[in-house]
Amino acid sequence: MLLQLLLSFSQASSFQELNQCPANYEPGDYNMLFLSTMYAASQCLKYGAKPGIGPIRGTNEFTIHGLWPNFNASKYPSECNSSYPFNMKEIEDLPNLKRNWVSNVNPDEVFYTHEWSKHGTCATDLLPTIRDYFTKTLELHEGLNLQEIFRRAGFEPSSTKQYQKKAVAAALKAALGVDVLLECFTVNKKHMLSGVDVIFDHKADFPLINPGADYVRRYASRCSASFYLPPIPDECYRD
Numbered sequence: 001m002l003l004q005l006l007l008s009f010s011q012a013s014s015f016q017e018l019n020q021c022p023a024n025y026e027p028g029d030y031n032m033l034f035l036s037t038m039y040a041a042s043q044c045l046k047y048g049a050k051p052g053i054g055p056i057r058g059t060n061e062f063t064i065h066g067l068w069p070n071f072n073a074s075k076y077p078s079e080c081n082s083s084y085p086f087n088m089k090e091i092e093d094l095p096n097l098k099r100n101w102v103s104n105v106n107p108d109e110v111f112y113t114h115e116w117s118k119h120g121t122c123a124t125d126l127l128p129t130i131r132d133y134f135t136k137t138l139e140l141h142e143g144l145n146l147q148e149i150f151r152r153a154g155f156e157p158s159s160t161k162q163y164q165k166k167a168v169a170a171a172l173k174a175a176l177g178v179d180v181l182l183e184c185f186t187v188n189k190k191h192m193l194s195g196v197d198v199i200f201d202h203k204a205d206f207p208l209i210n211p212g213a214d215y216v217r218r219y220a221s222r223c224s225a226s227f228y229l230p231p232i233p234d235e236c237y238r239d
């Protein structure tokens with residue numbers, strides 16, 4: 001009996017490892033909330049313009065990717081409640097949804113469904129409904145006002161000018177009071193900013209916090225010492 005139990009346990013655990021089955025996470029099982037933004041122009045340059053997809057005119061230069069409950073830089077919970085499926089009706093009237101949170105690769109609804117099922121269902125301890133999750137994420141993103149920080153510091157979108165990582169990070173720190181994480185990628189030999197990420201504490205008032213040393217290490221080399229901030233090419237707009 002005991003042997004059988006041990007045997008089935010070890011089979012179950014090796015099956016899990018081989019198939020990368022997600023652990024069974026409960027909503028609320030996380031230490032912090034990671035807000036990932038995307039620099040809209042770079043996303044379109046990398047993934048290409050697609051009809052009906054991408055930024056609308058007047059879009060925020062930094063759009064939302066998602067608000068992700070995380071344990072740390074290398075571990076996060078996901079798919080915390082499969083019995084709470086996404087429903088577009090809950091959020092379609094939210095002001096600024098389409099200005100600040102758009103997909104660059106597939107229809108928005110597919111993107112929202114993914115963000116909700118994978119990440120949003122894990123944050124229902126603080127944000128119980130789909131509408132709460134999307135409303136709060138839009139509010140946190142608006143509170144950062146990244147576009148305004150860049151503008152005030154003189155970091156204008158440009159196809160020819162490069163900006164210093166140190167100067168950009170310093171301007172963001174001065175405005176937000178915490179360190180941010182910068183992400184870049186290279187398209188056609190141009191190294192460009194692809195997004196700015198910040199971390200909020202797992203608390204009801206969502207205070208910004210500094211990324212831990214594990215995040216700083218992981219993100220340290222994602223951007224080189226200088227990078228471009230390209231403008232949004234005209235063909236990238238969906239309308």
Ligand SMILES: *[C@@H]1O[C@H](CO)[C@@H](O)[C@H](O)[C@H]1NC(C)=O
Nearest residue numbers: 070071072073074075076214
């Ligand atoms: C990340 O969090 C997980 C889950 O709490 C833990 O097992 C792991 O040791 C942590 N890793 C680091 C680098 O802190």
Ligand SMILES: *[C@@H]1O[C@H](CO)[C@@H](O)[C@H](O)[C@H]1NC(C)=O
Nearest residue numbers: 026027080081082083084124
């Ligand atoms: C999952 O979502 C359903 C539907 O909203 C809810 O009734 C249930 O309590 C949730 N389960 C957990 C573990 O939060």
